[in-house]
Amino acid sequence: MTLADQPSPTPAKRSRRADAERNRAAIIEAAGTVFAEHGGAVDVREIARRSGVGMGTLYRHFPTKDDLLLTVLELQFGSWLADAHQRATATEDPWQALTGFFEQMLTTQSRNRAVVESYTTNGGPTPACAQRCHSFIDELRTRCLDAGLLRPDVTTADLVLLSGSLTQAVLTTGDTHPGQWRRLLRISLDGLSSRNTEPLPDPTPHPDTSRKD
Amino acid sequence: MTLADQPSPTPAKRSRRADAERNRAAIIEAAGTVFAEHGGAVDVREIARRSGVGMGTLYRHFPTKDDLLLTVLELQFGSWLADAHQRATATEDPWQALTGFFEQMLTTQSRNRAVVESYTTNGGPTPACAQRCHSFIDELRTRCLDAGLLRPDVTTADLVLLSGSLTQAVLTTGDTHPGQWRRLLRISLDGLSSRNTEPLPDPTPHPDTSRKD
Amino acid sequence: MTLADQPSPTPAKRSRRADAERNRAAIIEAAGTVFAEHGGAVDVREIARRSGVGMGTLYRHFPTKDDLLLTVLELQFGSWLADAHQRATATEDPWQALTGFFEQMLTTQSRNRAVVESYTTNGGPTPACAQRCHSFIDELRTRCLDAGLLRPDVTTADLVLLSGSLTQAVLTTGDTHPGQWRRLLRISLDGLSSRNTEPLPDPTPHPDTSRKD
Amino acid sequence: MTLADQPSPTPAKRSRRADAERNRAAIIEAAGTVFAEHGGAVDVREIARRSGVGMGTLYRHFPTKDDLLLTVLELQFGSWLADAHQRATATEDPWQALTGFFEQMLTTQSRNRAVVESYTTNGGPTPACAQRCHSFIDELRTRCLDAGLLRPDVTTADLVLLSGSLTQAVLTTGDTHPGQWRRLLRISLDGLSSRNTEPLPDPTPHPDTSRKD
DNA sequence: GATGAATGAGGTTTCATTCAT
C-alpha cells in the first residue's frame, strides 16, 4: 500500500498469510458490527455471511464464538483506550482531559450492544481490560485532584462505575435522543467538581446511620 | 366426577376460576423471581418448574414468553411506582422526595436483571410504564423546581435517563460492591442541584456546532 | 388391544405416561437396532427417524447421545445376562452350562457392532456390566473346576477375555460365514478342558524367558 | 531458484520426484502411527501435522482419507507378512512355526487400532491382504497337518478367524494386562492340537441337525 | 382447565476435501 512495497522478494508464504489476515480482519470487522448491533447472542452465521467467509474459516480463526466475541471486544477496547490515552496526553487542562475522556468513551461505545453487555455481565470485556481502564482513569483522576478540580474523596472506582453507568444511558438514547446523554454527562461532571464540598457516603455504610430497611 | 365433588354451593366454574387465578399468580411470582435472577433469556421451563404448573398452563395464561415477561415487568413496575408515589406524597421536603425516589428505585431494582435489560432494550418495560414513570418524575421535578432546589433547565427526560443509567450501575456492583452506587447517586444529585448555574447543553445540537459525522 | 383393556377407570395421568413410555421404548428399540447395525457413530437423526419421534423427544428421554448408547447397551446386556443366568441354573452339567453360556452370548451379540465396540473401547458396556459379567462367569468357572472339568489355572479373567475375543470373531463372520464361529468356540473349549495339563504362562512373563524384542 | 539449486547433474524434475517420494514416505509413516494410536476416525489434520506436510500435499498423494488408510494398512500388513514368512521359513519345527506366527502377529498388531478395526469391518485391510494371509496360513497349516500335530479338520479359515479374534483380545488388554493374551493363545493352541480327536462342527450345518432357531 | 411430552427449527462446532497462491 505504501511506496516502499516490496515488489517481488517477498516469499510466497507471505502472500497466503496476507489473504488469511484479510479474512481475519473481515471477520473481526463484521463481528464487531454485528455484535455491536445485536449483542452477543447473534447467530454466528450472520457474522460469517457478513464477512463473506464460510463457517469453517470463521472457526479456524476463532475456535469458539466466545473467543471471537472476546477478541473483538478487546480490540475495540484497545483501540479506544489508545485513542483515549493520546487525547488525554495532548490535553493540557486536567479537567478538559477528564471531560474529553468521557465524551470520547460515550461517543465511541454508543450503540455497541456487546460492549454494554460486557459491562453488565463482567464489568468490562476482560479483567485485563478493566484493569487497564482503571489505571488510565486513575491517571486522569490524579491530575484533576492535583489541580484541585475534583472532589477530593472521589475514587477511581467511582469514576469507573460512572463510565459504565453512562454507557448504558448512551445506548438507551442512542437511536431516539442522540444528544441527550451529553446533558447527563454535564450533570455528573458538575457533581464531581470540587465545588461540592460534602463528603461522599462511605461505600460500606455504618449500620446505625443507615435506615432500617 | 361424583356428586360430592361440589361441596360448596359455588358453581364449578367459579372454583376453576379461583384455581386458575392461583396458578396465574404462582406463575407471575415465579417468573418475577426467575427473570430477575437470570434475565429474560432463561428457559421457560425453569419458570414452570418454580411455579409448580405445567407448560400448558403457563402458555394458557400467557400466549408467549414475551407476554409473560412484559406482564411481570409491568406488575413489578406498577407496584414499585405505587410505593414510590406513596412515599413521595408522604415526604414534605421536595429534595428529600427526589432523593428518596432514587434510593428506593435503585434499591428495589437492584439485582433485577430483566428490569435492567428492559431499560437497555426498550427504555423501560413498556411505553405505558415509561409514560407513567415520566409523569411521576415530572411531579417530583416540578416540586423541586418550585422550591428552587433543582437546576432550572433539568428536564424530566434527563431525570428518567439518569434513573436508567444508575440502575445499570447498581446491577453491575450489586454483588461485589453493594454500597458503592450510593456514592454515584450523591454525585449525580449534587450535579442536579441548583447550585450549578451553568446551563446544560442543548439536547438537539445545532448542526454548525456539531461535527459533520 | 386385548379384550382385557380397561375402558375408563384408568386415570388420565397414567395414559400420558404410557404414551411417553411407548416412545421411550420405541427409541430404545430403534437405537438398539441402529447402533447394532452401524455402531455408536451413527447420526442421532437416524434413530429419531426410525423410532418415529422428533429430536426433542429423543433428547428429553436421553440427555446425550452417549446416555442413549449406554442405556441401550446396559439394557441389552442386562436382558442377555438374565437369560444367561436362567439357562445356567437350568443346566445340570457344569460343562454344558459353560458351553451354553458361550453359545448364547455369541448368538445374541452377533451382528451388534455397538456391543463389540464397547468391548474394544471399555472392556464392556459399563464397569458395572463388566463386573456382573465377571461374577457370573466366575460361577460357571467354579462349577467346572469343582467338577474337575476345567484346566485348573484358568482364571475368570481368561474366560472374560475369551468372550470378548470370540465376540469379535462372530461379528466378523456374521454375514459371510454364519456358522463358522462355532468351530472356533469348540477349539477354545477344548483348550480349556482339564485334559490339557500344561500350566498356562504367567500373565507377567519373566524377563529372562521372553525374547529380547 | 538459483543456478546453485541443482548441485548434481540430476535434472530438477528428478529432485522433485525425490522430494515427493520423501513426502509420501513421511505421510505414510505418520499416518501409520496416528491411525494405530487413534483408529481410522482421527482427523486428517493430525496426520498432516505429524508428517510435516500440508493438507494439499497429503491429498495429492492420496485422493481420499480412505485411500491413505488402505495404503497404510496394506503396507503395514505387507511388511508384517514378509517378516512372518521369513520367520516361518527359518523355523524347522512346524508347530513352533505356527506358534511363532501367532506370537508375532499379536505382538505386532497389538495396540494398532486401525488394524483391529479393519478386521472387524472388512475381515482384514483388503481382500488382497486377506488372500495373502490366507495363503500363508495355509502353508503353516499344511506343515502342521503333515506332521500330524494339528487337528485334522481344522481349516485355514478357522485359523484366520482365530487370528482376528485374538487380535481383538490383544488390543483390549494391551494397556491394562499386557501379558494376558499369551494365556489365551496357549489355550487356543492347545485346542488346535491333534490331541483333540472330536471332529469340529460343520460350518454349514445341515438344516435337519441344527435347531430351528 | 391442566398437564408435560412432543415437536422441529435453529444454534454452535467439526472435518473431509478443494483451491488460490
Place this chain on the structure above:
DNA sequence: TATGAATGAAACCTCATTCAT
C-alpha cells in the same frame, strides 16, 4: 508442486411453542 486457508455439509444439542390425554 507444495501449502494451508477456505469451504460447507452434517453432527450434536436447546428451547419456545403446540397438542393429545
